[in-house]
Amino acid sequence: MLSQKRAIYEYSLEAVLDGVEGWFFQNEANELMRLASEVKPPYCIVEIGAYRGRSTLSICKGLQEGVRFYSIDPRLPCDGFEFKSADRVVFEKNLATWNVQDLVFPISLPAEYVGWNWQKFYDTPVGLLFVDGNHSTQNVVNEIRAWTSPASEAKWMFHDANGETVIAALAQFDNLVTLKEVDISRVCELRKG
Ligand SMILES: C[S@@+](CC[C@H](N)C(=O)[O-])C[C@H]1O[C@@H](n2cnc3c(N)ncnc32)[C@H](O)[C@@H]1O
Numbered sequence: 671m672l673s674q675k676r677a678i679y680e681y682s683l684e685a686v687l688d689g690v691e692g693w694f695f696q697n698e699a700n701e702l703m704r705l706a707s708e709v710k711p712p713y714c715i716v717e718i719g720a721y722r723g724r725s726t727l728s729i730c731k732g733l734q735e736g737v738r739f740y741s742i743d744p745r746l747p748c749d750g751f752e753f754k755s756a757d758r759v760v761f762e763k764n765l766a767t768w769n770v771q772d773l774v775f776p777i778s779l780p781a782e783y784v785g786w787n788w789q790k791f792y793d794t795p796v797g798l799l800f801v802d803g804n805h806s807t808q809n810v811v812n813e814i815r816a817w818t819s820p821a822s823e824a825k826w827m828f829h830d831a832n833g834e835t836v837i838a839a840l841a842q843f844d845n846l847v848t849l850k851e852v853d854i855s856r857v858c859e860l861r862k863g
Contacts, residue, residue, distance in 0.1 A: 713797025
């Protein structure tokens, strides 16, 4: 936990997420917070797909001193939903409610492109990669390819991993080992060597 006193640490995660819209279940939020708390510098945390901040706030609550947290979301329509910049406004309001704006570095670009360019521009090994952006099979496949190098030592948490498009994407990578399943999320790591 970070040394500075913040209200987010005084309340349960359930209370923090109360009223924050989204599809991220409480059990999954608890697991994401726990995974985030295991990441130590020099490793960083990357979130793909933030919407209005349920997963973002879960990570903030588990975030340890000195760990950088990047939240990637271009606010683009996908999966039949009209995601748009207005969601970003609500996201910022939700972060401000808990005074955690300075813990999160937002990146408004498609996650695949950020992944391919990670080493060039960010150069920090990823310890936790949360994947909940565009769930089409091709996009998830592209993201896994783009993030394999920067997140080679990371835990990967895939949301909506029970959906047929994500199942089809994950099936293409026999080096992704499943560690556990929580509701509709799957926690994986890349097999070494
Ligand atoms: C299911 S929502 C994320 C929900 C969020 N994790 C939560 O806890 O509420 C999917 C998000 O992915 C974003 N998105 C769409 N295309 C994307 C892309 N190429 N890269 C990253 N995010 C993307 C959308 O803007 C949307 O906010």
